[in-house]
Amino acid sequence: MSFTFTRRHVTAAAAAVALLVPLTACGGDDSKDTSGAQATESGTGAPKANLTVLAASSLTDVFKQAGAAYEKAHPGTKITFSFAGSQELAAQVEQGAPADALVTADTKTMDGLGSDTGTPSIIAKNRLVIATGEGNPEKIDELKDLADTKLKVVLAAPEVPVGRYSKKILDAQKITVKPVSQEPNVRAVLSKVELGEADAGLVYKTDAATAPDKVDAVEIPDAQNAIASYPAATLKTSKNSAAAEAFVKWLSTPEAQKIFQDAGFQKP
Known part of the structure; x- marks a missing residue:
């Protein structure tokens, strides 16, 4: 069965996510609430704060690593990530969900939030692969094989960047391709295949790499592929603007870039 996600449905889902779903924290339990604080970390010159970062689902694994590395290098700062499809994150921003920074899986979504964000910068790139069991x-070898009506192919909804x-x-x-379902984010596509x-789905290369024992990744030639760009930006409603800006800038540093590239992301 095919599912269609309208803007109204996405907005309602996003509101529920923002209100009901607990966020994923990189650090340990808070010993002191520093939300909104702009105190300066000793020896680093960077402000410390509790940051909430809205991030595309395809960044789930790599951002957990990056967040832990940032917290280690910046004592006093704790980063909490909320992962979802970029279109859901945009709906959360538009509804005023409390957060400090945003990272999407495409420039179109970020550009549509220009009045809500600072100047975005591309921190990484990605490419598509065919995920199979x-x-x-x-025996799926190339894109045209996905047209076989005997195959159960799943895609992301067209409102989603990977879709x-x-x-x-x-x-x-x-x-x-007539997909058996259209999913709200890339991780949902990957899960269906896992x-x-x-039988198959189109996902980012880095997502397929997170499940090497459950899926195979069929490469798509450059001439037939698409490159996904990940822009990051601070949110104008942040109560920790200096700390948020410091984190966004850090994502382009050699330390952060090594983490991205080790996870299979391409250079910005």
């Missing part, structure tokens, strides 16, 4: 039991990238590359090759509920 372990061992690639259906738009998927549509772009399939349309460019004049390949018609669980055997789909």
Whole structure:
């Protein structure tokens, strides 16, 4: 069955996420609430604070590593991440969800929030692969194989960045795919393949790499592929603007870039 996600549905879902879903923290328990504080860390010159960062689902694993590294290098700062599809994050920002920075999986979503953010900077890039079951039991070798109506193919919804990238590359090759479902983020697509509920799905290379024992990744040639860019920006409503800016700038440092590239992301 195919599911269509309208703007109204996405906004409602985002509101629920913002209100009900606990965020993922990198650090340990708070011994003292420093939210809103702009105190300066001893010896670093960077302000310390409790930061909330809204981030695209495809950054889940790498940001947990990056957040831990940042906290270690900046004592007194704690980073809490909230991961979701970029379109859901945009809805949260538009509704005033309390957060300090935003990282999306495409520039289109970020550009649409220009009045809510500082100047964005690209911190990483990614590319698509075809995720199949372990061992690639259906012998899928290239994009055109996804047109086989006997295959259960799952894609992200067209409102989602990875869904738009998927549509772009399939349309460019004049390949018609009728997905069994359209998911709200790339991790949901990957999960369908991992669980055997789909034979294949289009995901980012880095997402497929997080499940090497459950899925195989079929490479897509550069000429047929799309490159995803990840912009990061501070939010104008942040109560920790200096600390948020310091974190966003850090994402472009050699230390942070090594973490991204070790996880399979491309250079900005």
